[in-house]
Amino acid sequence: MATPDQMDRVVNLCKRRGLVFPSSEIYGGFRSTWDYGPLGVELKRNVKDAWWRSMVQLRDDIVGLDAAILMAPKVWEASGHLATFTDPLVDCRSCKERFRADHLPGSGACPNCGAKDSFTEARHFNLMFKTFVGPVEDDAAVAYLRPETAQGIFVNFANIQTTSRKKPPFGVAQIGKSFRNEITPGNFIFRTREFEQMEMEYFVPPGDADHWYEHWCQERLRWHLDLGIPESKLRLRPHDPEELSHYSTATSDVEYEFPWGWGELEGIANRTDFDLKQHAESSGQELTYFDQENDRRYVPYVIEPALGADRATLAFLLAAYEEEDVANGKGGTEKRTVLHLDPRLAPIKAAVLPLSRNERLTPIAEEIAGALRPHFMIDVDSSGSIGRRYRRQDEVGTPYCVTVDFDTLDDHAVTVRDRDSMTQERIPVDGLVTYLREQLPW
Amino acid sequence: MATPDQMDRVVNLCKRRGLVFPSSEIYGGFRSTWDYGPLGVELKRNVKDAWWRSMVQLRDDIVGLDAAILMAPKVWEASGHLATFTDPLVDCRSCKERFRADHLPGSGACPNCGAKDSFTEARHFNLMFKTFVGPVEDDAAVAYLRPETAQGIFVNFANIQTTSRKKPPFGVAQIGKSFRNEITPGNFIFRTREFEQMEMEYFVPPGDADHWYEHWCQERLRWHLDLGIPESKLRLRPHDPEELSHYSTATSDVEYEFPWGWGELEGIANRTDFDLKQHAESSGQELTYFDQENDRRYVPYVIEPALGADRATLAFLLAAYEEEDVANGKGGTEKRTVLHLDPRLAPIKAAVLPLSRNERLTPIAEEIAGALRPHFMIDVDSSGSIGRRYRRQDEVGTPYCVTVDFDTLDDHAVTVRDRDSMTQERIPVDGLVTYLREQLPW
Numbered sequence: 058m059a060t061p062d063q064m065d066r067v068v069n070l071c072k073r074r075g076l077v078f079p080s081s082e083i084y085g086g087f088r089s090t091w092d093y094g095p096l097g098v099e100l101k102r103n104v105k106d107a108w109w110r111s112m113v114q115l116r117d118d119i120v121g122l123d124a125a126i127l128m129a130p131k132v133w134e135a136s137g138h139l140a141t142f143t144d145p146l147v148d149c150r151s152c153k154e155r156f157r158a159d160h161l162p163g164s165g166a167c168p169n170c171g172a173k174d175s176f177t178e179a180r181h182f183n184l185m186f187k188t189f190v191g192p193v194e195d196d197a198a199v200a201y202l203r204p205e206t207a208q209g210i211f212v213n214f215a216n217i218q219t220t221s222r223k224k225p226p227f228g229v230a231q232i233g234k235s236f237r238n239e240i241t242p243g244n245f246i247f248r249t250r251e252f253e254q255m256e257m258e259y260f261v262p263p264g265d266a267d268h269w270y271e272h273w274c275q276e277r278l279r280w281h282l283d284l285g286i287p288e289s290k291l292r293l294r295p296h297d298p299e300e301l302s303h304y305s306t307a308t309s310d311v312e313y314e315f316p317w318g319w320g321e322l323e324g325i326a327n328r329t330d331f332d333l334k335q336h337a338e339s340s341g342q343e344l345t346y347f348d349q350e351n352d353r354r355y356v357p358y359v360i361e362p363a364l365g366a367d368r369a370t371l372a373f374l375l376a377a378y379e380e381e382d383v384a385n386g387k388g389g390t391e392k393r394t395v396l397h398l399d400p401r402l403a404p405i406k407a408a409v410l411p412l413s414r415n416e417r418l419t420p421i422a423e424e425i426a427g428a429l430r431p432h433f434m435i436d437v438d439s440s441g442s443i444g445r446r447y448r449r450q451d452e453v454g455t456p457y458c459v460t461v462d463f464d465t466l467d468d469h470a471v472t473v474r475d476r477d478s479m480t481q482e483r484i485p486v487d488g489l490v491t492y493l494r495e496q497l498p499w
Numbered sequence: 500m501a502t503p504d505q506m507d508r509v510v511n512l513c514k515r516r517g518l519v520f521p522s523s524e525i526y527g528g529f530r531s532t533w534d535y536g537p538l539g540v541e542l543k544r545n546v547k548d549a550w551w552r553s554m555v556q557l558r559d560d561i562v563g564l565d566a567a568i569l570m571a572p573k574v575w576e577a578s579g580h581l582a583t584f585t586d587p588l589v590d591c592r593s594c595k596e597r598f599r600a601d602h603l604p605g606s607g608a609c610p611n612c613g614a615k616d617s618f619t620e621a622r623h624f625n626l627m628f629k630t631f632v633g634p635v636e637d638d639a640a641v642a643y644l645r646p647e648t649a650q651g652i653f654v655n656f657a658n659i660q661t662t663s664r665k666k667p668p669f670g671v672a673q674i675g676k677s678f679r680n681e682i683t684p685g686n687f688i689f690r691t692r693e694f695e696q697m698e699m700e701y702f703v704p705p706g707d708a709d710h711w712y713e714h715w716c717q718e719r720l721r722w723h724l725d726l727g728i729p730e731s732k733l734r735l736r737p738h739d740p741e742e743l744s745h746y747s748t749a750t751s752d753v754e755y756e757f758p759w760g761w762g763e764l765e766g767i768a769n770r771t772d773f774d775l776k777q778h779a780e781s782s783g784q785e786l787t788y789f790d791q792e793n794d795r796r797y798v799p800y801v802i803e804p805a806l807g808a809d810r811a812t813l814a815f816l817l818a819a820y821e822e823e824d825v826a827n828g829k830g831g832t833e834k835r836t837v838l839h840l841d842p843r844l845a846p847i848k849a850a851v852l853p854l855s856r857n858e859r860l861t862p863i864a865e866e867i868a869g870a871l872r873p874h875f876m877i878d879v880d881s882s883g884s885i886g887r888r889y890r891r892q893d894e895v896g897t898p899y900c901v902t903v904d905f906d907t908l909d910d911h912a913v914t915v916r917d918r919d920s921m922t923q924e925r926i927p928v929d930g931l932v933t934y935l936r937e938q939l940p941w
Contacts, residue, residue: 072658073662074662075562075658075659075662075663078655078658080566080567080569080570080571080651081570081571081573081574081654082654082655082658083654083657083778083782083784083786084571084573084574084654084781084782085571086571087567087569087570087571087642088569088632088633088642090567090569090570091567092564092565092566092567092651092655093564093565093566094564094655094658094659094662094663095562095563095564095659095662095663095671096662097565098563098564098565099563101565113876114872114873114876115872115873117868117879120517120537121537121540121541122534122535122536122537122540123534123535123539123540123543124522124534124535125522125529125532125533125534125693126676126693127522127529127530127532127678127692127693128522128523128529128532129522129523129526129527129528129529131523131526132523132526146634155634155635182634186630186631186632187630187631188628188629188630188644189628189629189680190530190628190680190692191530191680191682192588192597192624192680192682193597200529200530202630202644209522209534212523212524212525212526213520213524213534213536215525216514216517216520216524216536217517217536217537220515220516220517220536220537220538221517221536221537222882229537234568234676236569238631238632238633238634240633240634250569250632251567251568251569336525339526340525340526342525344525426559430556430557431556431557434555434556437559440664
């Protein structure tokens with residue numbers, strides 16, 4: 058069972074083992090931003106690669122894009138973000154603290170100082186970060202950090218369709234940073250002002266939109282399950298009509314049961330032809346598709362699965378985390394912390410562990426490590442007891458430990474230990490790459 | 500020979516084939532920002548992956564990091580960026596245009612309107628983009644978009660050293676976006692305000708700094724050569740003493756001969772202990788290493804190879820670009836445009852080409868494509884003559900074309916054509932993945 062306590066343990070593990078650090082920590086941190094450490098960057102890279110692989114590499118109907126974070130301000134005018142991407146904010150007249158009007162308690166008393174009926178009228182506060190491009194800070198040079206990657210896809214629709222020669226249904230996938238000036242970031246890497254998105258816009262004939270919306274809801278659920286999120290922790294929640302964005306006729310969230318409750322990992326939305334029509338109107342460019350077979354021109358509808366890379370990473374970590382009682386070899390039990398990460402997501406695929414620091418074992422361990430490195434992200438660890446080193450690898454999710462012992466000098470074989478079952482197998486050094494390749498899907 | 504004309508041809512190819520588009524193009528573009536299209540995003544991913552692989556995966560002494568773009572402003576105070584990361588700017592009193600004082604012609608006449616001696620005094624203009632974090636635009640909430648990724652590594656030095664248990668010499672590698680409010684961006688993706696860096700900070704005992712500086716100069720040259728930059732186009736240029744940054748005792752640039760002249764791809768700098776000392780002093784935290792073997796505590800020196808991902812991508816494109824006269828099969832010659840990209844960098848590794856759109860060839864082509872997809876980024880193209888399709892793949896650098904013809908139905912083999920030699924070989928379908936794996940290094 059996920060408990061708030063489990064959240065603390067995972068955050069602690071992330072700090073202690075170099076998965077995620079508070080950003081600018083030596084200066085006391087900075088407004089809920091986080092840095093991915095040596096193991097965290099590998100985990101997040103693997104999450105992003107798994108998404109890219111499933112979206113772009115394994116499919117013939119989806120291509121990639123990497124658009125700039127800074128775009129023409131007219132993009133945000135056309136998309137509606139300048140006018141409506143706002144939170145209603147109120148100030149407490151007594152203590153001057155600022156709150157989201159839609160998150161205030163029913164009592165009408167300030168959550169900070171307790172003053173009653175002390176709030177100002179709600180004002181709309183735009184969530185986009187503003188900056189100035191060029192050497193003059195005037196209105197002409199205003200730019201915004203994109204609050205979503207999707208618009209980079211819509212404004213490139215014609216360029217992409219023409220150069221890739223794809224026909225609807227086809228999609229464009231993109232991974233990149235977005236920025237939202239959230240009033241209340243929190244829950245570790247779940248809600249942050251700077252975050253990474255994995256968004257795909259799937260362009261379809263208008264009449265097929267409902268079909269593809271259903272398809273992508275199921276397809277995206279499958280992706281999370283395939284990479285190790287248990288079914289009991291995952292649900293698809295359709296939005297109520299009043300929850301829907303102005304551009305959407307149907308949206309469902311893929312939610313994960315976080316320690317603090319159900320939270321959105323991914324939204325799948327039928328965005329209709331809203332975005333392409335808005336940009337066509339604002340830019341004066343034609344953003345349509347001419348269907349030669351049926352001799353008709355139309356504005357495609359868009360189905361968008363939009364996943365948060367940081368949230369997905371957090372969900373994989375939480376789902377993988379376990380504290381187990383295991384035999385300690387002395388007739389008793391001891392606790393082991395283990396991340397049962399899918400091997401495709403594990404930061405390190407195999408650890409090479411020479412049984413002891415010894416002039417005969419070290420060279421052969423180095424040789425084995427050298428043979429594995431071109432194929433897998435590996436670690437070499439020679440300090441501490443072998444049991445302690447197993448535990449160190451277990452708690453960061455390394456699927457295989459390769460132990461080099463004195464028998465290796467004679468039989469040219471190593472002991473390969475499985476993270477989850479803790480069973481060990483003797484494997485010839487010559488066959489080690491092949492053995493691990495068979496265990497590790499890619 | 501690289502000529503300005505060649506630059507136009509490459510930019511044109513990039514637009515026409517979906518490698519790089521002007522950002523926000525339907526709105527007339529936006530201040531020298533660029534978007535990577537379907538093929539460009541794959542090329543750039545491969546460049547970044549090649550760097551990460553050489554830095555992090557293949558070495559035991561370097562770990563990765565992914566720090567946030569938004570950091571505590573104190574970071575930029577300590578690093579010196581707030582005070583000194585500036586360009587001197589002057590205005591022309593006559594036409595009001597703004598220029599970099601150090602880039603003005605010797606004649607003293609405005610390059611825009613021709614007015615003589617019309618410039619204002621030079622003022623220092625900070626190159627960092629400023630924004631505001633949180634709901635109030637006051638000084639307390641000011642933040643900057645990082646102008647380099649390096650500082651994210653320095654402020655995490657203690658966290659990384661402790662959690663990764665590495666000892667100097669060891670390094671931390673990072674890939675990520677940086678932002679500089681350049682007055683004069685230009686030359687396509689060479690100088691842009693938003694750009695991606697691949698930086699590695701290598702922490703060494705102070706006495707070993709000169710040795711490691713030399714090591715990394717040679718090592719980085721080797722990396723560019725290994726991935727296909729010809730030796731004649733590459734040079735290492737040591738900075739003159741007056742060119743050196745305030746924090747560096749020695750810097751060399753890896754330069755590529757672009758069509759407009761030699762330009763910096765990468766800088767290798769001995770940053771001394773400047774950054775760690777500055778952050779230790781500003782934060783009050785200890786940023787040192789205790790060398791147990793020699794019983795001494797020291798502040799490591801830092802050797803930094805810092806490469807621009809966009810510049811590297813541009814150099815690989817330019818070096819790979821060729822227009823060749825080839826036999827047209829009718830006794831004459833025709834022109835083919837080809838990107839001789841290293842196969843590791845090629846956006847698409849293999850194209851599957853059914854000889855014609857035919858109900859017997861299509862299913863087998865689909866089957867072959869399906870078998871290749873888990874292993875390689877592939878393309879399937881069935882439109883136009885086979886010669887035209889070869890040319891299409893040549894000009895985006897696809898190393899192998901796999902042609903499915905009517906013989907395939909009988910002999911279960913395909914014709915594999917090599918991009919560079921244009922030779923063809925008959926390969927059994929069953930052995931195709933193995934064959935391509937042998938040709939494609941990873």
